[in-house]
Amino acid sequence: MASSFIFFCIFACFFTAQSGAQLGVGVNYGLLGDNLPAPDATIGLLKSRNITKARIFDPNPDVLRALEGSNIELVLGVRNEDLQQLASDKNAATSWVANNVAPHFPAVKFRYITAGNEVIPGPLATFVYGAMQNLDAALKSANITVPVSTAVSYGVMGAAFPPSSGAFLD
16 A cells, blocks of 8 residues: 555656756656645655656646745657647647646746657657657747657567667667
8 A cells, every 4th residue: 555655656767867957856746645745745755855857748727826936857758649639730739738827937947848658669650750840849939949750669679678779669
């Protein structure tokens, strides 16, 4: 049984290094659970533990508001079920950016927008590229410079070790 204090899932810690930047620890902040602390309390805990990066899987407005001014770099996910509409309708991507990114920018340090979560391979894979293009265009139109990417399943790897020999499946 999970404690109410286990309110975010550390699915993976990621370490990043940029030229002139220091390493940081990040968490995947999940919102599926019972008795979760309020987003303000969660962000306070992340800050108290010097966690400088976080990922959320969908644009939860309460979490986005709590992240404002926190200096935590955020990877913001697009829900898998939104990919088809975002790929086929530029106006949907414009609305998504206007509703989920623009109101919080630059107070939230958006590091990336991810179009879906591990839908490649799968039936939604055909929508990822179009959604990425439309989201990128919508961000640029809003004068917001944030890269758009996606997260793929480890199942697409043919070889992963040693890393220098990494290859995708055919």
